[in-house]
Amino acid sequence: MAERLDQFRAFREKMNARILESGNLDIKRFFALDSRAYEAGALPVKTKELLGLVASLVLRCDDCVTYHIVRCREAGTTREEFFDAFNVAIVVGGSITIPHLRRAVATLDEVEQMQ
Amino acid sequence: MAERLDQFRAFREKMNARILESGNLDIKRFFALDSRAYEAGALPVKTKELLGLVASLVLRCDDCVTYHIVRCREAGTTREEFFDAFNVAIVVGGSITIPHLRRAVATLDEVEQMQ
Amino acid sequence: MAERLDQFRAFREKMNARILESGNLDIKRFFALDSRAYEAGALPVKTKELLGLVASLVLRCDDCVTYHIVRCREAGTTREEFFDAFNVAIVVGGSITIPHLRRAVATLDEVEQMQ
Amino acid sequence: MAERLDQFRAFREKMNARILESGNLDIKRFFALDSRAYEAGALPVKTKELLGLVASLVLRCDDCVTYHIVRCREAGTTREEFFDAFNVAIVVGGSITIPHLRRAVATLDEVEQMQ
Amino acid sequence: MAERLDQFRAFREKMNARILESGNLDIKRFFALDSRAYEAGALPVKTKELLGLVASLVLRCDDCVTYHIVRCREAGTTREEFFDAFNVAIVVGGSITIPHLRRAVATLDEVEQMQ
Amino acid sequence: MAERLDQFRAFREKMNARILESGNLDIKRFFALDSRAYEAGALPVKTKELLGLVASLVLRCDDCVTYHIVRCREAGTTREEFFDAFNVAIVVGGSITIPHLRRAVATLDEVEQMQ
Numbered sequence: 001m002a003e004r005l006d007q008f009r010a011f012r013e014k015m016n017a018r019i020l021e022s023g024n025l026d027i028k029r030f031f032a033l034d035s036r037a038y039e040a041g042a043l044p045v046k047t048k049e050l051l052g053l054v055a056s057l058v059l060r061c062d063d064c065v066t067y068h069i070v071r072c073r074e075a076g077t078t079r080e081e082f083f084d085a086f087n088v089a090i091v092v093g094g095s096i097t098i099p100h101l102r103r104a105v106a107t108l109d110e111v112e113q114m115q
Numbered sequence: 116m117a118e119r120l121d122q123f124r125a126f127r128e129k130m131n132a133r134i135l136e137s138g139n140l141d142i143k144r145f146f147a148l149d150s151r152a153y154e155a156g157a158l159p160v161k162t163k164e165l166l167g168l169v170a171s172l173v174l175r176c177d178d179c180v181t182y183h184i185v186r187c188r189e190a191g192t193t194r195e196e197f198f199d200a201f202n203v204a205i206v207v208g209g210s211i212t213i214p215h216l217r218r219a220v221a222t223l224d225e226v227e228q229m230q
Numbered sequence: 231m232a233e234r235l236d237q238f239r240a241f242r243e244k245m246n247a248r249i250l251e252s253g254n255l256d257i258k259r260f261f262a263l264d265s266r267a268y269e270a271g272a273l274p275v276k277t278k279e280l281l282g283l284v285a286s287l288v289l290r291c292d293d294c295v296t297y298h299i300v301r302c303r304e305a306g307t308t309r310e311e312f313f314d315a316f317n318v319a320i321v322v323g324g325s326i327t328i329p330h331l332r333r334a335v336a337t338l339d340e341v342e343q344m345q
Numbered sequence: 346m347a348e349r350l351d352q353f354r355a356f357r358e359k360m361n362a363r364i365l366e367s368g369n370l371d372i373k374r375f376f377a378l379d380s381r382a383y384e385a386g387a388l389p390v391k392t393k394e395l396l397g398l399v400a401s402l403v404l405r406c407d408d409c410v411t412y413h414i415v416r417c418r419e420a421g422t423t424r425e426e427f428f429d430a431f432n433v434a435i436v437v438g439g440s441i442t443i444p445h446l447r448r449a450v451a452t453l454d455e456v457e458q459m460q
Numbered sequence: 461m462a463e464r465l466d467q468f469r470a471f472r473e474k475m476n477a478r479i480l481e482s483g484n485l486d487i488k489r490f491f492a493l494d495s496r497a498y499e500a501g502a503l504p505v506k507t508k509e510l511l512g513l514v515a516s517l518v519l520r521c522d523d524c525v526t527y528h529i530v531r532c533r534e535a536g537t538t539r540e541e542f543f544d545a546f547n548v549a550i551v552v553g554g555s556i557t558i559p560h561l562r563r564a565v566a567t568l569d570e571v572e573q574m575q
Numbered sequence: 576m577a578e579r580l581d582q583f584r585a586f587r588e589k590m591n592a593r594i595l596e597s598g599n600l601d602i603k604r605f606f607a608l609d610s611r612a613y614e615a616g617a618l619p620v621k622t623k624e625l626l627g628l629v630a631s632l633v634l635r636c637d638d639c640v641t642y643h644i645v646r647c648r649e650a651g652t653t654r655e656e657f658f659d660a661f662n663v664a665i666v667v668g669g670s671i672t673i674p675h676l677r678r679a680v681a682t683l684d685e686v687e688q689m690q
Contacts, residue, residue: 080157094324209669272425310387439554
């Protein structure tokens with residue numbers, strides 16, 4: 001299980017490096033903005049990561065969901081809080097998000113078992 | 116300005132009533148679930164409304180954005196917090212969300228002027 | 231009210247004519263395919279128009295929804311059947327479709343009043 | 346082949362169980378609404394499942410498409426009717442849906458071979 | 461007609477100013493990246509603006525389409541080239557983009573009449 | 576690596592054949608329109624394939640991205656031009672497109688290694 005998360009991380013890191021070494025400066029800047037968006041500001045990190053998680057779920061991107069579940073967990077999100085956020089996501093995004101919710105809960109289970 | 120918000124509210128209430136009087140019980144239940152999703156639970160109301168706001172921005176629904184701006188404001192969201200949430204939304208959703216951000220900020224300005 | 235539908239039809243016809251007179255043959259062919267998709271085949275017209283209506287609702291296109299409501303009605307769709315289709319659309323597409331549902335029901339009310 | 350469908354079903358059932366045992370009552374209610382949306386009402390089951398299929402295709406969710414193909418088939422949808430519905434989906438949703446159509450037809454072939 | 465374009469520009473400029481004066485530095489940086497994406501690089505301005513136009517059409521954002529039509533025109537795009545790009549957009553994005561195509565052609569007509 | 580591209584091509588060809596032998600004439604016509612959209616016209620092939628690539632990235636379809644990368648490359652697109660197009664796509668479509676960008680760059684690497 002942890003294997004699936006490891007593969008995700010390895011591919012992510014490898015390809016991010018390939019993208020950043022392309023020499024396209026504006027893509028590099030976009031990646032920097034993406035990281036900064038979740039740093040503590042007027043809103044705390046945990047809230048921002050939850051915003052990223054729900055946005056990823058309603059836009060239905062499994063990789064983004066995986067990433068934000070790991071980050072939300074690191075920021076102290078409890079299982080009950082995750083399901084509250086999941087509920088907002090399926091109400092806003094509808095049943096079309098349910099297959100992504102299934103994979104999100106599988107990922108959450110994996111992340112919790114690793115600790 | 117407040118006029119635009121009033122029209123939104125009037126049409127929303129009128130048509131919600133028309134929908135609920137249709138006799139379709141499951142649509143009625145969906146509307147109930149939609150309301151409950153933003154009630155205090157493991158996550159507080161303010162966080163849930165911010166989740167609804169960012170989900171609405173990345174899915175690019177002006178009416179939903181208007182609704183959640185009003186609710187976020189009632190839950191005590193500050194202007195700085197709104198812009199932190201807006202920033203997450205445009206980073207996740209891209210420049211295609213910017214026209215909706217313009218209307219969101221116009222709505223936020225109106226809501227703040229009403230108080 | 232009927233005025234709103236008339237304006238929609240007038241703009242639609244005027245611009246379709248402008249598009250078709252552009253001389254781009256493939257766009258012309260696409261428009262022909264679009265019309266044929268709702269003609270009677272293995273599935274009857276009414277079912278196909280309901281498919282077009284629900285697809286338009288979950289993709290959240292008000293003009294497309296208006297068009298298919300008129301066509302569904304011409305094909306004999308009852309108010310109860312419309313709400314059954316609306317229910318499928320909001321369950322699949324989530325609360326983000328509700329503002330479009332409100333406008334859809336307003337359109338349905340107008341169409342029914344014209345007869 | 347049937348193996349792929351079996352894996353889909355097994356993961357779906359396992360994760361649905363995980364989700365429902367989370368104790369989040371509103372997610373449970375959403376799942377119930379999702380099931381009820383396809384029960385016979387003013388519209389028959391077959392029409393509702395076709396609505397679910399086309400909505401899933403234009404929103405491009407392979408798992409949802411797989412699910413509704415199985416259900417449409419159980420409700421008596423013929424191969425010609427499936428292709429009529431597929432045609433509506435690609436006309437509405439465009440060539441971006443074609444990779445999903447390929448997988449949908451592969452699934453339909455599998456489902457037909459199982460009987 | 462030109463009036464509609466003027467209103468679009470006035471609201472766009474007013475609200476961009478409101479957004480940039482919010483003090484959120486990362487939103488400011490995102491706006492800068494958005495502008496730079498269409499500057500001459502390995503690809504010429506005209507090609508980049510056409511990329512922006514087709515991306516806006518398939519994502520169905522009227523304001524973005526209006527903006528890129530004006531910019532494509534300034535970069536020397538001919539009516540025949542516009543319709544070639546429109547054709548790619550409706551083939552990729554399907555009939556759901558047609559209402560946006562109608563408004564795009566109305567905008568193109570306005571822009572051409574202003575010159 | 577080339578293996579992954581071969582599998583994509585094999586499945587694509589096999590299922591396209593299955594779809595075209597279904598006897599649904601309008602789906603056949605849609606496939607023909609899809610091919611013609613990228614033929615030389617007022618715009619050259621390379622520009623049209625880049626339009627297809629960016630449209631596929633912002634709509635987040637990996638198979639479509641793979642297909643257009645191969646075609647763009649055949650039309651003479653350089654690595655710098657690809658990254659210019661990728662930059663437009665992530666600015667328009669946001670960070671939600673980044674997982675697709677990673678896979679796009681992996682595909683581009685594979686395509687370049689095959690030559």
